[in-house]
Amino acid sequence: KAGVTQTPRYLIKTRGQQVTLSCSPISGHRSVSWYQQTPGQGLQFLFEYFSETQRNKGNFPGRFSGRQFSNSRSEMNVSTLELGDSALYLCASSLGRGGSHEQYFGPGTRLTVT
């Protein structure tokens, strides 16, 4: 079974631009969560989508948004990029139903904002 895939792997953007990152979960998984990893703040939860609905949201500004499609693929968007948005963005998928909470992470998208 293929793992979680994220595209692109690397991205360089300029302050003020917007960016869209993509995540394809493991086949059969219906929950997709997004995390931001930075040296200063560590790993922080952004949001989770399950069956095309946002189920949980972390403490991030509204510039960070996401969506999930009917095939469970998910995208996250960051508008009006700031230098502090430079980070590794990790996507994780899980079955999404109660019981097992094993989340499987993708390799991440490294975003650099200049």
Add this chain to the structure above:
Amino acid sequence: AQSVTQPDIHITVSEGASLELRCNYSYGATPYLFWYVQSPGQGLQLLLKYFSGDTLVQGIKGFEAEFKRSQSSFNLRKPSVHWSDAAEYFCAVGEGPGANNLFFGTGTRLTVIP
């Protein structure tokens, strides 16, 4: 609020020596606990998890962890470290059924000396 503390930022051990990485959590109810490992430039790989039952859990790559409710701890152990174990290790706590938003510790970087 949930929180996870990993008191050791960096640990160095010799190959073949035993290893213990510390993790303390703060959570009101029975926590869902995880250990993940991250190699440079990679995503997170799940080593093991604790939901309920036996407080000593076995994971992949020869790792084990013990849940101690009285100490709010979930320490990771390995009897004999291999050079390939050099990586960053993260402890995480989940809120429970239906919640996939994990709270991560700041990580412990493991260096293995040949």
